Amino acid sequence: MRRTGEFLTYLSVSAGMALAVSCFTVFSLLFQSATTAQIVVALALAGVLCLGVAGTIAELAGRFPSSGGLRTYVKAAFGDSASLFVVYMYLGLVLLIAGVESYVFAGVVAQFMPEMPRWLTIIVLLGAVIMINVVGMELPGRVQTVLTLSLLIGLLAIALFALQFAPPSLPAAPQAERADWGLLPQLVCLAFFMYVGFEWVVQVGRDPAAYRRMIPSAMLVAIMLLGVTYGLFALALGAHLEPAQIAGTQTPQIALGGQLLGDAGRGLLAFMSVLAILTSFNAGLLGATRLMYALSREGHLPRWCATISPRSGAPVGAVLTLGGAAMVSAILIDRYQAYGAAAALSAVIVCVSYVSLLAAAWRLKSRELHAGGTPGQNRIPAVVQVMIALVLTGVAAATALSTPSLAAQCAGLVAIAGGLTWGSLAHAKKARCLRQSTI
Amino acid sequence: MHTAEIEQTLKTFQDKVNAHAALRSLLKGWEPTIIVEPTDSPRVFSLPVRNQKIDAVWDRRHADRHEILVRGTGQLLNAVFSGKTNPARAHLDGELAVFGTERDQVKLDAISLVLWGF
Numbered sequence: 001m002r003r004t005g006e007f008l009t010y011l012s013v014s015a016g017m018a019l020a021v022s023c024f025t026v027f028s029l030l031f032q033s034a035t036t037a038q039i040v041v042a043l044a045l046a047g048v049l050c051l052g053v054a055g056t057i058a059e060l061a062g063r064f065p066s067s068g069g070l071r072t073y074v075k076a077a078f079g080d081s082a083s084l085f086v087v088y089m090y091l092g093l094v095l096l097i098a099g100v101e102s103y104v105f106a107g108v109v110a111q112f113m114p115e116m117p118r119w120l121t122i123i124v125l126l127g128a129v130i131m132i133n134v135v136g137m138e139l140p141g142r143v144q145t146v147l148t149l150s151l152l153i154g155l156l157a158i159a160l161f162a163l164q165f166a167p168p169s170l171p172a173a174p175q176a177e178r179a180d181w182g183l184l185p186q187l188v189c190l191a192f193f194m195y196v197g198f199e200w201v202v203q204v205g206r207d208p209a210a211y212r213r214m215i216p217s218a219m220l221v222a223i224m225l226l227g228v229t230y231g232l233f234a235l236a237l238g239a240h241l242e243p244a245q246i247a248g249t250q251t252p253q254i255a256l257g258g259q260l261l262g263d264a265g266r267g268l269l270a271f272m273s274v275l276a277i278l279t280s281f282n283a284g285l286l287g288a289t290r291l292m293y294a295l296s297r298e299g300h301l302p303r304w305c306a307t308i309s310p311r312s313g314a315p316v317g318a319v320l321t322l323g324g325a326a327m328v329s330a331i332l333i334d335r336y337q338a339y340g341a342a343a344a345l346s347a348v349i350v351c352v353s354y355v356s357l358l359a360a361a362w363r364l365k366s367r368e369l370h371a372g373g374t375p376g377q378n379r380i381p382a383v384v385q386v387m388i389a390l391v392l393t394g395v396a397a398a399t400a401l402s403t404p405s406l407a408a409q410c411a412g413l414v415a416i417a418g419g420l421t422w423g424s425l426a427h428a429k430k431a432r433c434l435r436q437s438t439i
Numbered sequence: 440m441h442t443a444e445i446e447q448t449l450k451t452f453q454d455k456v457n458a459h460a461a462l463r464s465l466l467k468g469w470e471p472t473i474i475v476e477p478t479d480s481p482r483v484f485s486l487p488v489r490n491q492k493i494d495a496v497w498d499r500r501h502a503d504r505h506e507i508l509v510r511g512t513g514q515l516l517n518a519v520f521s522g523k524t525n526p527a528r529a530h531l532d533g534e535l536a537v538f539g540t541e542r543d544q545v546k547l548d549a550i551s552l553v554l555w556g557f
Contacts, residue, residue, distance in 0.1 A: 063533075065538075297528070
């Protein structure tokens with residue numbers, strides 16, 4: 001019983017972190033250029049690739065249980081500079097996701113309180129999140145489990161209900177000839193965005209044994225559950241709403257709820273959107289602040305990022321810095337209506353992060369084999385990892401180069417991450433010299 | 440690395456923590472048992488935190504509802520608890536494993552930050 005509870009906790013962290021309110025907006029983006037059938041295929045392909053990534057993360061987590069995650073894995077394989085570069089890209093991803101999440105949440109609120117300015121909703125939401133984290137309040141594990149499982153079961157029930165009562169006038173699967181399969185790489189890349197976060201569970205293992213079976217299994221089950229939920233939800237959307245209707249709103253879930261059950265349905269789906277933000281947003285931002293805190297303690301970020309609250313132990317310096325940056329990101333996304341570009345850019349970063357994890361696992365394994373070692377537990381074949389890495393690289397490149405503006409944004413992000421890496425290394429070196437001269 | 444050396448290091452760590460006034464507010468309302476487990480030795484140490492102090496250094500595992508498990512080689516644990524190694528860096532290097540909530544991990548790290556200033 002205790003082990004079942006522990007497994008459900010890991011499952012809820014893995015699935016809950018991925019199932020964010022912005023995932024519904026990604027449905028809108030997908031329906032802008034794809035049919036329901038293409039979307040289901042893209043979701044399935046992204047899910048299968050994520051299973052390979054999850055296997056790799058399980059392998060790395062088994063090697064370095066309860067460590068610094070991405071920072072540790074890439075550092076062990078490729079050294080400090082490469083690791084810092086990827087970590088800064090990942091922090092950029094967190095800021096983009098925080099921005100998109102807040103923007104979409106403001107859209108949900110606007111459905112019920114149209115007079116409330118969106119920027120005000122964003123400030124209230126992020127202000128509340130910053131306050132909660134400064135005070136050091138955390139969602140208890142059991143509450144997180146209950147909320148996530150309720151959300152998953154609720155979404156599955158709504159999707160099945162919608163499919164059961166699909167009107168005959170709208171085909172559940174659109175005509176095949178309308179489909180442009182050349183767009184599949186971009187669709188898969190966007191679909192990746194909907195799974196991101198499943199890997200956060202590797203930070204919360206209670207003991208070394210959890211990293212051997214329970215956490216790897218939880219990640220795999222979470223990805224499969226998410227794939228099924230997203231697939232059925234896409235079918236439900238396609239069965240009840242015209243593609244233009246879905247593509248024309250950032251909150252297609254509310255539109256579906258209204259179509260199914262009127263105002264009660266809109267209210268129900270709005271409630272589920274709040275659940276989605278509760279299970280992912282705060283925990284994601286919290287995890288990122290811990291990463292910033294650790295980077296500061298390493299000497300790679302200014303010392304004030306490692307300021308903590310003596311009472312709660314909350315890393316207030318990192319919370320205020322990251323929360324403030326997230327607020328700016330959200331207001332910019334709202335001001336320029338850039339949620340589509342932000343989601344696409346986030347999806348590219350997700351692919352890059354996953355490729356770096358696959359490459360790190362492959363490198364560490366090769367090094368171990370050259371040293372005469374033998375593969376241990378949870379090891380997946382190197383050839384599978386290389387294949388997945390190649391597919392993800394292709395998907396990311398196809399998406400990044402799909403429009404000149406996205407290519408320019410990706411180049412800008414690479415330049416910023418590169419600049420921060422260079423600055424961090426210089427800062428750490430200076431701090432070391434200062435410390436040595438003091439001694 | 441002799442485990443006797445780690446035990447002595449942990450006792451010195453206990454004395455330093457208990458004597459440091461600035462750590463009182465950090466330890467207020469925080470009462471876990473810190474389990475220190477060298478990976479190259481069968482011995483385990485428990486440091487219960489009670490009433491804003493490290494209550495004892497026991498040469499055994501003391502089961503508690505609120506535990507933080509710290510694992511690493513004996514040499515590394517000795518260096519971490521004596522202030523010779525930055526625990527955050529050792530953690531990010533994958534050499535020091537800390538099993539506990541994120542709040543617990545930050546609090547534990549903050550103790551070393553206050554004690555040794557890095």
